[in-house]
Amino acid sequence: MTKPAVVLLSGGLDSATACAMARVDGFEVYALSIDYGQRHRSELDAARRVGEALGVPRHVVQQIDLSQFGGSALTAAIDVPKRRSEDEIASGIPVTYVPARNTVFLALALAYAEVVQAADIYIGVNAVDYSGYPDCRGEFIEAFERLANLATKAGVEGTLSFSIHAPLLKMTKAEIIRHGVTLGVDYGLTRSCYDPVEQDTACGLCDACQLRRSGFAEAGLTDPIPYQA
Amino acid sequence: MTKPAVVLLSGGLDSATACAMARVDGFEVYALSIDYGQRHRSELDAARRVGEALGVPRHVVQQIDLSQFGGSALTAAIDVPKRRSEDEIASGIPVTYVPARNTVFLALALAYAEVVQAADIYIGVNAVDYSGYPDCRGEFIEAFERLANLATKAGVEGTLSFSIHAPLLKMTKAEIIRHGVTLGVDYGLTRSCYDPVEQDTACGLCDACQLRRSGFAEAGLTDPIPYQA
Numbered sequence: 001m002t003k004p005a006v007v008l009l010s011g012g013l014d015s016a017t018a019c020a021m022a023r024v025d026g027f028e029v030y031a032l033s034i035d036y037g038q039r040h041r042s043e044l045d046a047a048r049r050v051g052e053a054l055g056v057p058r059h060v061v062q063q064i065d066l067s068q069f070g071g072s073a074l075t076a077a078i079d080v081p082k083r084r085s086e087d088e089i090a091s092g093i094p095v096t097y098v099p100a101r102n103t104v105f106l107a108l109a110l111a112y113a114e115v116v117q118a119a120d121i122y123i124g125v126n127a128v129d130y131s132g133y134p135d136c137r138g139e140f141i142e143a144f145e146r147l148a149n150l151a152t153k154a155g156v157e158g159t160l161s162f163s164i165h166a167p168l169l170k171m172t173k174a175e176i177i178r179h180g181v182t183l184g185v186d187y188g189l190t191r192s193c194y195d196p197v198e199q200d201t202a203c204g205l206c207d208a209c210q211l212r213r214s215g216f217a218e219a220g221l222t223d224p225i226p227y228q229a
Numbered sequence: 230m231t232k233p234a235v236v237l238l239s240g241g242l243d244s245a246t247a248c249a250m251a252r253v254d255g256f257e258v259y260a261l262s263i264d265y266g267q268r269h270r271s272e273l274d275a276a277r278r279v280g281e282a283l284g285v286p287r288h289v290v291q292q293i294d295l296s297q298f299g300g301s302a303l304t305a306a307i308d309v310p311k312r313r314s315e316d317e318i319a320s321g322i323p324v325t326y327v328p329a330r331n332t333v334f335l336a337l338a339l340a341y342a343e344v345v346q347a348a349d350i351y352i353g354v355n356a357v358d359y360s361g362y363p364d365c366r367g368e369f370i371e372a373f374e375r376l377a378n379l380a381t382k383a384g385v386e387g388t389l390s391f392s393i394h395a396p397l398l399k400m401t402k403a404e405i406i407r408h409g410v411t412l413g414v415d416y417g418l419t420r421s422c423y424d425p426v427e428q429d430t431a432c433g434l435c436d437a438c439q440l441r442r443s444g445f446a447e448a449g450l451t452d453p454i455p456y457q458a
Contacts, residue, residue: 064293064337071344093382099343100336103380107329107336108293114328115300134385143379147372151332153322156363 002028005120005165006113008105009033009059011046012192013212014124014168017180019054021167022122024183030116031059032109036101037067037075042200046191053186062108072098080195082205086214089207093132096194096207102135106144106164114152119160121148126168126176141166173215181221188224197228204229231257234349234394235342237334238262238288240275241421242441243353243397246409248283250396251351253412260288261341263334265327266296266304271429275420282415291337301327309424311434315443318436322361325423325436331364335373335393343381348389350377355397355405370395402444410450417453426457433458 005027007019022029033047044061051059067075074080074096081094102125109121125136134140141164148162149155155162168176180187192212193202202209204227216223234256236248251258262276273290280288296304307324331354338350354365363369370393377391378384384391397405409416421441422431431438433456445452 060297062293062297065291066340068289068291069341069344093386097382098340100340100377100381103376104333104336104340107333111295111327111329111333112298115298134382135380137379140376140379143372143376147332147369147376148329150366150369150372151364152329153326153363157322 002026003120004028004030004116004118005122006030006032006109006116006118007122008109008124009047009051009056010124011043011050011190012124012208013180013187013190014126014176016050016054016185016187016190017176017183018122018124018165018167019050019056020180020183020185022120022165023054027120029054029056029058030112030118031056032112033059033061034105034108035061035063036098036104037065040074040191040194040196042196043191046189049189053189060112064104066098066101066104069099072096074098074194080206082203084207084210089210090132093134094207097133100135102133102140103144110148110152110162113162114154114160117154117160120163120165122165122167124168125166126173127170128172138166138169141169172218173211174218177215177219177221191225200226202227231255232349233257233259233345233347234351235259235261235338235345235347236351237338237353238276238280238285239353240272240279240419241353241437242409242416242419242444243355243405245279245283245353245414245416245419246405246412247351247353247394247396248279248285249409249412249414251349251394252283256349258283258285258287259341259345259347260285261338262288262290263337264290264292265330265333266294269420269423269425271425272420275418278418282418289341293333295327295330295333298328301325309435311432313436313439318439319361322363323436326362329364331362331369332373339377339381339391342391343383343389346383346389349392349394351394351396353397354395355402356399357401367395367398370398401447402440403447406444406448406450420454429455431456
């Protein structure tokens with residue numbers, strides 16, 4: 001019998017690749033997307049398309065409202081920075097950081113995983129081209145894995161030993177794209193932009209767009225999605 | 230200036246006491262209640278009453294839907310166990326365990342805390358009369374505190390050093406009640422029942438009711454709330 005894994009699927013390039021990797025690793029994928037009040041909600045449509053294209057049998061969209069707390073350009077009325085240089089992107093944690101986002105996402109994934117008896121959770125975080133987010137680092141992932149096994153009935157009783165898989169952690173964006181292409185990921189279905197101008201057009205200027213575009217350029221591939229600028 | 234603290238306020242006896250303790254510790258309380266699809270939703274009304282009575286200046290209710298995952302008598306169509314003996318209650322983790330609930334709650338509290346720049350988070354977990362839940366133990370709280378400081382911009386940059394306060398951790402239910410009474414907590418406003426028969430009447434037979442009633446009995450005090458049985 002195929003073993004279940006919960007995959008956090010945002011609709012972006014990274015999580016689509018992580019999802020394809022979970023399938024190649026032999027898991028039956030339980031996809032989980034989080035509608036957290038983000039301004040770039042078109043990524044949720046992308047998540048649905050990506051899940052369907054990858055033949056994911058189950059996909060839950062969990063709604064929470066992080067904008068009730070505010071504090072991030074992705075959830076509050078703060079401008080998303082544009083046209084930043086590579087050095088600027090690499091220095092410090094930007095205003096697009098959402099407080100404790102990946103902790104909240106992994107906590108929800110853990111709840112789902114324990115219910116469906118999945119010991120394995122996939123998250124597409126990436127510490128190389130990661131915009132400096134603290135919850136995209138290996139130390140964070142390890143600390144969460146440790147927590148997961150103390151926090152749950154299955155972990156404490158030993159019926160499941162939770163593993164948090166972050167297979168993209170040490171890959172560059174170009175490596176992720178090249179690898180995803182070999183796995184048949186259709187990046188035309190994914191969306192990465194923090195501030196899309198219309199539902200299906202990326203701004204081309206935010207950090208996420210810039211990292212994505214230079215990834216495709218470095219991989220020598222054409223990004224199939226539309227950009228405004 | 231008074232320092233802020235986020236307090237997880239469920240509307241039950243324990244979190245009301247923890248909230249009163251945060252105030253006595255000198256914090257300005259940012260209360261956070263979670264509407265997670267629990268069958269005992271009257272506890273959310275209780276949370277509002279408790280917050281008002283304790284003069285909490287800010288109170289956010291965050292909605293999530295753990296019943297989308299299922300897997301617990303508190304969120305799915307599984308019967309809440311009744312009339313269990315003290316030995317039965319003390320043995321093993323009951324079906325009222327909600328997968329990863331306190332991990333999800335603390336993750337949301339952390340998100341809120343980072344936004345309002347609160348280094349301190351209070352949670353009313355209790356390892357003595359705790360029904361055997363894994364996420365009510367000191368080890369879990371310590372692991373979460375460690376995670377919090379790795380997961381956040383404030384933790385990584387050192388602007389905040391997060392502390393998870395679980396002041397009831399080693400108290401018996403009777404000790405909690407006695408202490409709360411000295412702090413002026415009105416337990417008539419709180420609700421603990423997992424399976425209330427009407428909005429304001431506790432069943433009297435579930436583990437939560439039984440633990441609460443023996444706590445009051447042991448403290449030599451009268452529980453001011455109505456019970457059906």
